[in-house]
């Protein structure tokens with residue numbers, strides 16, 4: 565199969581579905597099974613579905629589309645997305661086109677190191693216990709490795725031990741084992757390690773054994789990406805400045821940061837779903853990381869530079885090119901072939917780049933014509949379909965704004981009606 569994919573296919577969306585598929589087949593990145601799977605319309609046989617989870621009664625499909633124009637670390641990449649929301653694929657393609665003019669996305673991912681947690685309560689003299697755990701590093705790593713011999717043979721295995729005192733008063737000690745998991749997402753491997761080392765941890769530290777489970781806040785498995793876009797590509801210096809001001813808004817306000825991060829995750833999640841990744845784990849890690857400073861913050865920043873903007877994002881990303889659905893789901897296998905990532909680390913860089921692209925497209929629209937024009941133009945097709953399916957009865961949007969005053973921890977001085985005037 566050819567490795568020289570050209571992801572810049574102008575006007576792809578204007579072709580009919582059959583032509584799009586033929587154009588992708590002609591690139592030579594798909595094997596025979598993947599071609600046959602896509603040509604048949606995709607999907608999942610119920611017999612396979614019945615083995616994936618429980619109480620299966622049918623399958624549930626989503627559209628599979630391709631985001632185009634992506635260039636990541638000097639490689640053209642086709643980005644499959646499984647998503648129902650109109651404009652997510654168009655937006656990511658649009659931003660990737662702009663970034664491509666400045667050389668594309670660049671990034672790097674940490675080695676695939678996951679975190680196993682072992683919880684102990686009522687530990688007597690918890691600080692001394694923490695020191696004993698750290699001193700027993702070699703035997704804890706050996707006990708962990710003994711539980712995953714095949715991973716050790718592949719070059720992975722346990723790398724480090726950390727003891728964290730969560731409450732000296734209650735004697736709550738949490739021990740982290742850091743495990744390198746190769747090209748897997750690694751959750752099952754790490755849970756195996758957590759359960760295997762827990763009895764030894766307890767013997768060393770004392771106390772009552774609690775949970776033994778991975779953490780989805782994979783701080784030793786971060787990915788960092790960056791991209792630039794010129795004023796010209798963005799539609800002018802004013803738009804570029806608007807993008808940088810949007811970041812200040814998100815930095816100052818968790819209400820905005822939540823939406824900013826939703827926009828960042830738009831394409832990332834869609835790609836993760838197409839690739840059979842555990843998107844719940846990805847989401848949990850991303851949002852926990854966004855709040856790590858004690859305040860919920862944007863996952864990306866865009867800074868004004870002469871003639872354009874530079875964007876950066878950093879987040880934990882536990883994804884795999886093996887394990888999970890990769891062996892059993894024909895659509896996932898096809899999606900992995902389209903992306904062509906050779907390792908879990910390379911895949912993480914692609915996914916984070918997709919996040920940055922989604923984010924840029926949304927901010928560019930928000931800082932110029934507003935989100936509704938482009939988004940709603942694409943949304944209209946869905947509404948027409950819904951209207952046809954429901955005999956023309958479109959859902960009426962409620963114009964009423966509900967008054968909702970939750971507990972506030974956003975640092976803002978809030979002025980409500982009747983409070984702002986004397």
Ligand SMILES: CC(C)(COP(=O)([O-])OP(=O)([O-])OC[C@H]1O[C@@H](n2cnc3c(N)ncnc32)[C@H](O)[C@@H]1OP(=O)([O-])[O-])[C@@H](O)C(=O)NCCC(=O)NCCSC(=O)C[C@@](C)(O)CC(=O)[O-]
Pocket residue numbers: 573574575576577632633649650651652653654655656657658659661823824825826827828830922925926927929930935937938939942
């Ligand atoms: C919608 C566009 C792309 C139109 O943008 P446009 O300027 O009309 O596009 P264009 O006609 O100049 O085309 C530019 C490129 O966009 C792509 N493109 C263009 N149209 C299509 C299409 N129909 N199907 C597939 N791809 C399309 C395509 O790659 C095309 O290149 P070409 O092929 O022509 O060489 C633009 O307005 C945009 O990027 N909008 C942002 C939309 C968005 O972000 N949607 C996400 C949902 S909103 C949300 O969930 C999150 C949010 C917004 O709240 C987050 C936040 O607040 O931060």
Ligand SMILES: NC(=O)C1=CN([C@@H]2O[C@H](COP(=O)(O)OP(=O)(O)OC[C@H]3O[C@@H](n4cnc5c(N)ncnc54)[C@H](O)[C@@H]3O)[C@@H](O)[C@H]2O)C=CC1
Pocket residue numbers: 714715718745746747748749750751752753754755778780842845884886887888889
């Ligand atoms: N909190 C969470 O996020 C949790 C997630 N999960 C689930 O765990 C699954 C992911 O766990 P994994 O351990 O990744 O999957 P997995 O259980 O499929 O293990 C990966 C397999 O790939 C094999 N492998 C082949 N080549 C490899 C290579 N080069 N590098 C690494 N492994 C290689 C390994 O030997 C192993 O058998 C997902 O389905 C996820 O939904 C499970 C528990 C909790």
